Amino acid sequence: MGIGRSPAAKARAGLPRANPNDVRVKGFENHAGRMSTLFRPDSAGSDPTRRGSLDLAAGDDDDDESDDDVDPLDRMGNVERARVDDEREIGPAPRYANPASTIHPFPGRVFLEIGCGAGNSAFPLLDLDPHATVFCCDFSPRAVALVERRRRTLPADKRDRIRPFVCDASREQLCGSSDGNRVPPGCVDVCTMVFVLSAIAPERMPDVLRNVSSVMRPGGAGRVLLRDYADGDLSQRRLCDKGDGRKLGDNHYVRGDGTRAFYFEKRFVKDLFADQGMVLEELTVHARAVTNRAAGRRMDRRWIQCSFASASTPATPLPPPPPPPExxxxxxxxxxxxxxxxxxxxxxxxxxxxxxx
Ligand SMILES: C[S@@+](CC[C@H](N)C(=O)[O-])C[C@H]1O[C@@H](n2cnc3c(N)ncnc32)[C@H](O)[C@@H]1O
Structure with missing residues (x-):
């Protein structure tokens, strides 16, 4: 997707071109960097859940207002977007350690995407880091089949670097041998969770993070990146307005199609990760007001985006799930x-x- 400035636009603006070999997750190399550029917020336009918005290109500034980011609707003059009141917190995370881990058999960095859906966040990683191995899982066999189908169309050098597998991250171990379609312990450099945690019941979230922690690099050297709904988002207000028993608990709802929707508050997220020994690196609550001038409608979108350092000691894997009832x-x-x-x-x-x- 056309996110960030194109090389030509950069040249026009006098910005350095990104070196394709210098692929970094922005804000990942040291804690002073800005994780916020990992998922370029404005690229999602009015809908932060829009897919394919991972931005891992190197050397780009956090230039959300670049020409290429402008939603075509804005150019038509129908829609007006405004930042409302982003809130950012920087935590005392340790500096990122040596990116080249030697404790696993993979040649480069190891990514893990939880709840990969059709793989729209996972596949771009293969292009952006030519040495990365990307594990990605989803509890939907259909979603994983889609990723698998797309994987088979890739050239061999990419095909072998993406490893989709079916896993309910709240119940089944992520950890295992890579031959057995699981993630070897202690090997993940970056785990991404893009609008997946909100689909899981809050009482199961600690198990998801424990599961993730069991495969992360030890010593705080890995990063867990979260992007999800923040409390006060337009969709939460709509669910509230509908009433009719959709509220399951604090900030927790069930949608018409039976899926869950949880809206995160800063304190909740910080406690959730802190309980698993993961230290806050950066947390931003993005707020955007999108006004459709033609319809005279204003939409307040809010989403949370955070980076946590992995725990110093990885968690023990989840116990195997009980056998299904006969x-x-x-x-x-x-x-x-x-x-x-x-x-x-x-x-x-x-x-x-x-x-x-
Ligand atoms: C909103 S989609 C996000 C897709 C993807 N992250 C992206 O950015 O394109 C949420 C995904 O999480 C998956 N999911 C929900 N609960 C899960 C769980 N417990 N374990 C694994 N995947 C889960 C759903 O099947 C769905 O594909």
Whole structure:
């Protein structure tokens, strides 16, 4: 997607061109950098959930207002966008350590995308870091099948670097051998969670983060990057207005299609990660007012974007999930079979008694 300035636009503006070999996750090399440029907020226009907005190109400034970022609707003069009151906090995160880990078999950096959907955040990483290995999981087999199908169309050098797998990150271990379609422990440099945590019940979120922590690089050397809905977003207000039992708890709703929507407050996010030993690096609540002048409608979009350093000691993996309950048909068949065996044994015993007599 056309995010950030094009090389030509940069040349016009006198900005240095990005060196394609110098691929960095912005704000990742040291804690003073700005994680906010990882997901260029304005690229999402009025909808921060719009896909494909990862910006990992190097050497770019946090220039949200560049020409290329302007929504075509703005040019038509129908829509007006304004920053409202972004809030940013910088934490005392340790400096990023050595990016080249030697504790795993992968040649370059290791990324993990939780809740990858169709892979719109995962695939761009392959282009932006030519040595990266990208693990990506989703609990929907359909989503993973889409990623797998797209993976097979890639040239071999990229195809082998993306590894999609089905996993419910709130219940099933992410950690395991890469042959077994899992992530080796302690090897992830960057874990991204883009609008996935809000789809998971808040009581399950600690397990998701524990699961993530079990595969992150130790010693605070990894980064966990979160982008998700912030409380007060337009969609939350709409869910509130609908009433009819959609509210499940504080900032927690169920949508019409049965999916969950959670809206994050800063304190909640910080506590959630701190409980897993992950130190805040940067947290920004982005607020944008989008006004459709033609319709005279104003939309207040709010989303949270954070970077946390991984825990100094990775968490122990989640316990294996309990076996699924036995299906009714199998239980009936099993009971019928044991009744049959019992009856046969009884008949046999009676026959033996008769023969003895
Ligand atoms: C809004 S989509 C985000 C897709 C992707 N991150 C992107 O930026 O394009 C949320 C995704 O999270 C997945 N998801 C929800 N709960 C999950 C869980 N417990 N474990 C893994 N994936 C989950 C959904 O299936 C869905 O594909």
């Amino acid at each position: 299906p009714e048909w199998r239980r009936r068949a099993r009971e019928a079979e044991s009744a049959r065996v019992e009856r046969a044994a009884k008949v046999e015993a009676e026959r033996a008694v008769r023969e003895e007599a």
